[in-house]
């Protein structure tokens with residue numbers, strides 16, 4: 001089956017079971033500095049998994065583009081990628097294990113027609129106070145899965161939260177036991193390198209996980225223990241790339257329609273066969289796809305946050321290209337963007353034809369810059385007498401040379417690099433970056449949420465104040481909040497005057513001083529439109545919508561250029577929240593900078609002072 005058929009079937013299957021299709025979240029979360037990139041479909045649903053009411057109801061479904069930086073080193077085999085599309089369905093305190101497992105089984109065996117004998121199941125074996133998942137085991141058996149196809153594993157394999165097993169979960173994080181389904185590619189012989197016995201979680205490649213039903217039942221408490229949530233939810237995620245490969249009974253996801261055109265273009269560019277160069281070509285295909293989606297989501301290569309992830313992807317791709325064929329200029333990888341665009345035509349706010357030149361420009365620039373660093377790095381290597389593992393790691397860190405490239409270069413020089421030493425350095429570094437990202441995560445949830453919420457409400461006030469001063473042509477184009485500042489992009493074609501900036505700032509601070517109340521309303525789309533709510537929403541998904549209103553009882557300013565009544569509110573926007581309850585919580589806002597982003601688009605940075 002092709003990926004489109006599977007995606008459509010999945011959505012239809014769950015819509016027929018009374019689920020509402022919801023819009024996928026942006027790859028770069030807008031108002032959530034706690035996470036760099038969207039890595040699962042449940043990310044936008046955390047407040048609802050904790051019990052808040054979702055405007056679309058208790059049963060949801062969608063397909064979510066995801067990025068997982070922690071998998072970057074795994075790419076280069078038949079089934080790992082950094083970027084992937086996750087099919088998801090959710091029960092927010094509605095149905096639980098029995099319906100979830102029964103429906104997913106029906107989807108796999110009836111809708112996709114996968115042969116039952118090739119499907120294997122994993123179930124949680126229990127850990128400490130958290131009991132063994134007997135219920136899921138019984139459900140699988142009642143569905144006709146033979147006992148020898150059901151395997152029990154512990155927290156390392158059958159527990160899911162965004163930060164892994166319970167010990168790694170920061171306070172406030174939710175998660176629970178899960179049950180996974182694996183497809184067996186019988187044409188792949190087990191490799192003893194991965195253990196004597198093959199089993200669903202063996203890494204030899206014979207088994208591929210195609211779906212994970214997580215039972216969100218627990219939240220980590222401040223004291224490090226887990227508390228049971230009063231609402232029991234289901235969070236299902238299944239990788240579309242792997243499901244497609246399973247329907248083809250072909251173990252290589254890079255040979256499905258989601259990658260084959262990219263691989264074909266790489267083969268043509270490099271002039272070598274895929275069969276002999278699989279791993280390097282898989283890295284190129286994955287990294288360029290992930291990079292394309294990041295640049296579409298306004299990430300630019302840099303040494304910080306998302307920008308650094310993008311830079312790493314492009315550099316790793318560059319090294320692989322050099323390795324495959326020295327003659328090809330690095331910037332020719334930009335050619336792949338058009339192919340990637342065609343694969344996702346019509347999906348995820350599709351890449352527009354006019355955007356392609358811009359995207360190619362970003363990749364070309366970065367590649368041209370790196371080309372110089374790379375040549376410099378190669379010269380440095382020439383000078384080094386003996387490369388030990390530590391130097392190999394420094395080369396990896398400084399110039400982005402993966403170990404295997406360094407190893408290959410010294411094999412040519414007749415040297416043997418100490419892989420163990422490289423590994424040790426690498427692990428040390430990985431531990432550090434894990435701690436660093438856990439830091440973002442933990443700091444985010446525990447300490448930053450309050451200030452972020454303030455900035456979020458301030459952003460709504462800024463949006464309306466800009467319209468008051470500059471006119472209703474002003475419209476939000478992007479928003480990004482950290483604990484230190486807000487950044488707001490909007491449509492406007494002139495530089496703002498100092499007076500205009502001052503006026504906007506004064507209006508915001510006046511609204512803050514008035515201590516306006518913030519209301520959360522869930523209303524039918526028509527009603528929200530009637531009330532003149534502003535902001536982004538997608539008609540395709542809208543039925544009931546969530547809107548936030550600031551300031552009941554506000555009388556329109558005589559001078560305001562945007563004089564529309566917004567159901568009696570000063571600001572009224574389509575938004576998922578969260579927000580402060582009263583504007584006085586925000587404090588005082590100072591606009592720090594106003595600048596151009598591109599033609600017709602301006603950017604404001606503002607801080608709470």
Ligand code: GLY
Nearest residue numbers: 040042212235237
């Ligand atoms: N949210 C479930 C998963 O990522 O597997």
